Amino acid sequence: MSTTTGSGRLTIGEVADKIFGPEVPFRLEAYDGSVGGRKDSSIVVRIDNERGLRYLVTAPGELGLARAYVQGDLTLKGADPGDPYDLLAVFLDKQLVQRPALSELPQILRSLGISSFRPPELPQEEAVPAWRRQVEGMRHSKRRDAEAIHHHYDVSNAFYEMVLGPSMTYTCACYPEDHSTLEEAQAHKYDLVARKLGLQPGMRLLDVGCGWGGMVRHAVKHYGVTALGVTLSQEQAAWAQQRIKEDGLDDRAEVRFTDYRDVTESGFDAVSSIGLTEHIGIKNYPAYFTFLHSRLRDGGRMLNHAITRPDNAGNGLKRGGFINRYVFPDGELAGVGTIVSTMQDNGFEIRHVEDLREHYARTTRAWCKNLSANWDACVREAGEGTARVWGLYMAGSSLNFERNNIQLHQVLGVKVGADGDAHYPLRHTFGV
Incomplete structure (x- = not known):
């Protein structure tokens, strides 16, 4: 060349x-x-x-x-490869690419040379395009969803421990005070969900997309419930079950390696879905909320916690973009209005909606700092390519939450009985 x-x-x-x-x-x-x-x-x-x-x-x-x-x-x-926030901020602040004059294009093309237009091999960290993923089944089939979850979550539990911290919680925290630590904020988030769900001793909780079992363990320890969590990640399930056993909670807590659609139990007092909706697919929202509504008793509550768009147009994740190819294959985002409407249309009475956008910006900043502090160990554990993906993803997420390009909403719904009784207090009792 x-x-x-x-x-x-x-x-x-x-x-x-x-x-x-x-x-x-x-x-x-x-x-x-x-x-x-x-x-x-x-x-x-x-x-x-x-x-x-x-x-x-x-x-x-x-x-x-x-x-x-x-x-x-x-x-x-x-730049810090674990936390390229400052550099990405510069790129997002500017419209970098300008169109060269047509008269300059022949010289540019000649200078680059024909070999520059031969695509190199894809990095091993990149998921194949959606059209090639059809071999795993139709979009959001059980098989293809399992493969998408495996791509992102079955990296290494040790890697996630270094990035996420002791809570092993890979969802938006809720910071009770400006100076709160990440661990305090994650515990506060779980407690907020438990209070919104009205958990009481003896109740039964279903946590779908439960990750490493943080909500399950918190609810059992602090609210005296019996809890079932389900995840499509085999590594998450194994880690969670071991932790449940170590904590002496295995008589009332279980994390099961299965698709949420395969849960046969019903009559739950509460359902929590923390960070799962992004993987469901917008066209599948009606079936998703209908199924979870069917798992509840009359008066049971559901809390849906999900990354959302700042509007209700499109699915929010560019096909072939960085997030879709490196982070969440087949992921889709909807606006909170879409989520609320679909929950209403499939049996739920909406009782409370809250945006935690600024909290997720802080959460991802904290994860970046953890990755940076443990960079060498993370590279040894998962490879430099994976570590670089995470640095880009989390720093970019922080900026996009800060700038209101993406949001995080909790939506609380109730399954109202045939007599109209929602089993709900006259005013909220969860302190918000």
């Missing part, structure tokens, strides 16, 4: 200036020795090899950047 200025060819740095403009807020260094962008910027992005350039050329935008970064072909000099 030619990267010299002879014969009218541009260096990589000069091509970058044509595409980004010379006032882009970073300095670009390339493996051909050229430089582009702001020469005096403290933020330095380096394309380390030809493969990195090919990722950028064959998938312009966030996916190409992610591929090059995850593979280590694009590096951020001076």
Whole structure:
């Protein structure tokens, strides 16, 4: 590949200036020795090899950047790989790409060379496109949902322990005070859910998408209930059952490795769904809420806790984007209005709605800091590519929650009896 200025060819740095403009807020260094962008910027992005350039050329935008970064072909000099928040903030603040003049395109294409347009192999951390995932079944079939959950959650329990902290809770925390720690905020979140559900000793709780069993254990320990949690992650279920046994709760707590649709028990007093709705698929919401409504007794409550869109148009996750390919294959987000409407249309009376958007921004910042503090151990445990994916994902999530590009809503519904009795107090009793 030619990267010299002879014969009218541009260096990589000069091509970058044509595409980004010379006032882009970073300095670009390339493996051909050229430089582009702001020469005096403290933020330095380096394309380390030809493969990195090919990722950028064959998938312009966030996916190409992610591929090059995850593979280590694009590096951020001076940036913390576990917490690239400051760098991503610069990228989100600016409209970086500008369209070169048509007269310049032939020179740009000639300078890059034909080999630059040959797609490299995909990083092993990237899920295959949705059309290729049809071999696992139709979108949101039990088999395909299981594969999607396996891709994200069955990384390594040890890795998650280092990133999430002792609570092993991979959902939005709720910070009771400005100075509260992550662990205090996660415990407070579980307690808030328990109070919204009106849990009392002797009640039965079903927790769908239970993760490592945090809600199950909290409810059994502190509210005296009997709880069943279900997850599609075999590693989560194994970890949770071991922890339940160690805590002496196995007479009243169980985490089962199964699809929530295979739960046969009914008559539960309460259902909690914390971070599962994102995996369900919007078209499946009616069946999802109908099924969970059928698991409850009359007067039973359901708390749905989910990442949401700031509007009710579309599914919120770009097909082929970074999140869809690296973090949540087949994931979909709806606005809270869609969730509320679907719950209402499938039997629930809505009693309370709350947005915890700012709390999730704090939660993901705390996870980034944990990843950064344990970077070397996380890389040894899960590989540098996975660790880089997590740094990008969590830092980017923090920014998007802060800027109201995504939200987090808890919606509380009640199964009202045929006589109209919701078994609900005249006013809320959960202290919010």
